[in-house]
Amino acid sequence: MAQFYNQELSLAFDIYGCPQRCRHCWLGDLPNNYMNVEEVIDTFLRIKQEQEAKGYYGVQVKYFSPDVREPHFGRDYEELYARTDRMNGCKLEVDKNYELLSLWRLAHDFGYAKWAKERGIKRCQLKVFGLEKTNDYFHGRKGAHRDLLLATNRLLDQGMIPRWQVYLNQWGVKELDGVLDLVCELNLWERVQELGEPFNIHLTTFDSEGNGFKNHNLRINSADKRFIPKLLWQKTLEHFGEDCCLMTESEWIQAILAGEDRTPMPKEHNLFFFVTSDWEVYPNLGEVAPWWRLGNLQKDPWLDILSSYKNNIPIGLRNLDTLTNKELATRYGDVTGDKLFMNVDELVGYYLAKANRWDAYGPFDHTMG
Numbered sequence: 380m381a382q383f384y385n386q387e388l389s390l391a392f393d394i395y396g397c398p399q400r401c402r403h404c405w406l407g408d409l410p411n412n413y414m415n416v417e418e419v420i421d422t423f424l425r426i427k428q429e430q431e432a433k434g435y436y437g438v439q440v441k442y443f444s445p446d447v448r449e450p451h452f453g454r455d456y457e458e459l460y461a462r463t464d465r466m467n468g469c470k471l472e473v474d475k476n477y478e479l480l481s482l483w484r485l486a487h488d489f490g491y492a493k494w495a496k497e498r499g500i501k502r503c504q505l506k507v508f509g510l511e512k513t514n515d516y517f518h519g520r521k522g523a524h525r526d527l528l529l530a531t532n533r534l535l536d537q538g539m540i541p542r543w544q545v546y547l548n549q550w551g552v553k554e555l556d557g558v559l560d561l562v563c564e565l566n567l568w569e570r571v572q573e574l575g576e577p578f579n580i581h582l583t584t585f586d587s588e589g590n591g592f593k594n595h596n597l598r599i600n601s602a603d604k605r606f607i608p609k610l611l612w613q614k615t616l617e618h619f620g621e622d623c624c625l626m627t628e629s630e631w632i633q634a635i636l637a638g639e640d641r642t643p644m645p646k647e648h649n650l651f652f653f654v655t656s657d658w659e660v661y662p663n664l665g666e667v668a669p670w671w672r673l674g675n676l677q678k679d680p681w682l683d684i685l686s687s688y689k690n691n692i693p694i695g696l697r698n699l700d701t702l703t704n705k706e707l708a709t710r711y712g713d714v715t716g717d718k719l720f721m722n723v724d725e726l727v728g729y730y731l732a733k734a735n736r737w738d739a740y741g742p743f744d745h746t747m748g
Contacts, residue, residue: 592666
């Protein structure tokens with residue numbers, strides 16, 4: 380059965396959507412319709428009050444979040460987050476050190492970086508996929524590369540520290556020397572060091588679910604390793620630790636089959652229910668897809684939605700809780716697979732996404748989604 384970690388549950392609502400359509404995003408392409416803020420807050424408070432009164436499964440409804448994807452994207456973000464802080468009794472994204480800001484707003488709202496700093500946010504992670512055409516393509520909109528440069532400068536102008544997380548892909552891996560040249564052109568080594576920290580730029584690999592699963596063909600393979608500059612890999616080891624490695628699917632399968640067998644269900648987790656703009660509810664344990672759906676807040680009783688989670692009703696939850704790493708690797712792995720993954724959980728997540736589609740739609744070639 381699914382766990383309520385620390386007997387706590389928070390709700391996040393996709394009120395204003397996201398300006399990006401990132402091709403790696405683990406959530407997938409959510410609907411981008413606006414939600415009515417008052418209706419959302421009333422719904423959350425009603426659920427919180429019902430949970431306090433009934434005590435279903437001994438769970439506490441903990442926090443309210445007004446975003447699932449891009450934070451602070453709504454036009455009324457200052458007022459909305461002031462209300463959110465009062466409801467939560469804390470500045471949620473500050474106190475939990477999420478270190479994420481709206482790329483779009485950093486570039487297009489001159490006062491936003493100042494507001495974020497005054498809010499207590501000291502650092503911000505920005506996504507990089509390569510150079511201009513690659514960045515625009517993987518962010519899913521033209522102008523994203525320009526916004527990345529503007530956002531980096533705006534953060535530094537406010538004395539905030541930017542961090543570049545570079546997502547490896549078959550286009551951008553050949554542009555990594557150019558990314559380092561861009562770092563030098565922006566003088567980021569020196570400008571960030573002046574704020575008291577070395578500039579953090581590091582590599583990571585594609586997400587395994589959602590859009591990352593659909594674009595699996597763009598994941599790098601072993602032949603692409605030669606394009607990774609030594610400096611970038613060293614910075615990656617500094618960020619993730621010396622044990623960090625890039626191994627092929629084939630190599631990871633050997634490690635899985637030789638290691639301890641377990642299910643992919645996490646032992647610790649900051650559990651949220653994500654609510655999309657059409658009021659559909661999904662746990663933040665997997666992509667936003669039918670096999671993870673718990674119910675609909677406008678159509679289903681709260682207890683039914685909670686019970687759907689607790690009792691592993693969605694396919695995704697059942698598979699997460701019952702299929703082991705070795706079962707997944709044996710059923711869905713390619714022992715000759717040459718695609719690179721940074722850790723075993725990433726590969727197991729890819730197999731889990733295959734298993735969910737298999738159970739939902741029947742057998743077919745899921746490699747391209």
